[in-house]
Amino acid sequence: MSRPPLPIGTWGSISTKVIKTDKNGKPVKHQSQTKFRDHDGHVRQVSAVGTSKTGAENALKKKLQDRARTNQSGELTAMHKVNHLLEVWEKRFGSLVADGTRSPTSLDTYRRALKNHVRPAFGAALSRYPRRRADSSQRCQRSPAIEPDCSCQA
Incomplete structure (x- = not known):
């Protein structure tokens, strides 16, 4: 049995990866991404960056919450x-x-x-x-x- 689709206005699990390191190999920029089911029914990739893993995840969550609120009037x-x-x-x-x-x-x-x-x-x-x-x-x-x-x- 297939997995049920994401409900409209929701997102899947968030993954985060290092996208930039300094000379010593220390991570300085992270990118978090997930799939979001827009209000038109299409699933789209959404991402955000931050200087830490938590910062990137929080920026993405903020972006997703704002996106989920649009068109709900x-x-x-x-x-x-x-x-x-x-x-x-x-x-x-x-x-x-x-x-x-x-x-x-x-x-x-x-x-x-x-x-x-x-x-x-x-x-x-x-x-x-x-x-x-x-x-x-x-x-x-x-x-x-x-x-x-x-x-x-x-």
Whole structure:
């Protein structure tokens, strides 16, 4: 059985190596590195340097914590279900219908498509899908159906 993937926003074990020594062979620069699973679902190598092994590890941990915090604002987290994402989208589109900028018929059509096609196909936590896929449900793809308050013209 294969190893489970890193959860989004986490990192693996940290390894540290000496990258520079002085004339006497004494280590003067260390590099720590690990693999980090970014919010787009891709695993990337992240590294940091320091004058000691502990300094390099601490610099890397700081870098990883900062990286894990980015893109964690908003109503959705990786633990939300796809159905929750759809509910958020429906509310936003419903408010546009109430404002008169979108047609109630469009909302009915989208709700029917969500009920008959989208919701039955999904339901797992958002962390099961790469962030790029999950975000595409909220970001403009040149379609008012996907992004109701889109300013671009298809």
